[in-house]
Amino acid sequence: MKVFAKGIILSSVLVLGAVSSVQAEESVSTPSQELLVVAQVGGANGFNRNLKKETNKNAPPSEDGIHDTENEGTYVLQPPKEAYQGLPPSDFGNYVDWVKAIDEKKLQPRWDRIDSSEEPFVMDLDVVREVKASVADVVFPHRQHTEWLACSNCHPAIFIPQKGANQINMSGILLGQQCGVCHGKVSFPITTKSCKKCHSQPKPEDWEPPLSDATLKNPWR
């Protein structure tokens, strides 16, 4: 029975602790206690797959947290799940494989604002980008991109249309540059599940990692 009582005390302390921490956050913002500044880093660790998993996939507008529940229009809007009926699924982003949906003719979005008969100019050209690191090389498919976009969307502002003219790295992409202008925002996101969508061509059998300058210049090597 003692243990049971302990459990109750422990639980009440936990609950009180949770409540007081919520209150503490509010009290921080009052001007009288300006010495204590808490950095607003909400969501900074969200990228870590071990810390956070989305539980409410494709939530309706009234439950998604950014739509105001007191706004009448929120309840008029279509819930995403209803619109995704019959579309091929994927593991990330909207949990819809948009490219496959067009390939399978399950979606036929307009290429022109008014004329529904206009067709995109699709260019089927793959560009292979060799990656210095040991991950698989990148194959960039123009076909999937020209299904959605016009040439002028990417060239020449984001990518110079010339071999070897574009320096691309994952840090820049994650910060929203180059591929990251769209990937990670609207087109499929950069998650641990989506690496292989771009890094799709395995290294040749005889590939060896290049030696670093520090190694090459090492006089005792």
Place this chain on the structure above:
Amino acid sequence: MSCSTKHSKWRYVMLGVVAWLAAFLVPQAAHAEYGDVVINNYADAAGIRPAVFPHWFHRIRFRCKVCHADLGFQFKAGGNKITMAKIIDGQFCGACHNGEVAWSIENCSMCHSGVPGTPTHFHGSTVQRLIAPAYKSLGN
């Protein structure tokens, strides 16, 4: 010995109950649809809810090119300085939301549906998840 094991079971049950209760106390994070953009350049200052743009709804109907090449939308949340005057003039959203291609602008609450005070941001974007969101005004 058997007595203590019986009590330790209760302890686990209690902890379970506490964990379950705590799930309700911890504030719920936003989990809006991937690609949703909150646009709050001017809305809060004008006393109306920020606009929420659902990319998913629009890409079912139109390819990226229609808005981002033909209508001149920049690839940047809040980078287009959209105002109602421009929309009524037929620019940006107004190219379609004119009662001809899509519903007209009298349905205020369908776009201006965001939680007041939400800064302009790209919901669920990698950039937003990696870096603490900073609200920058456009300056002019």
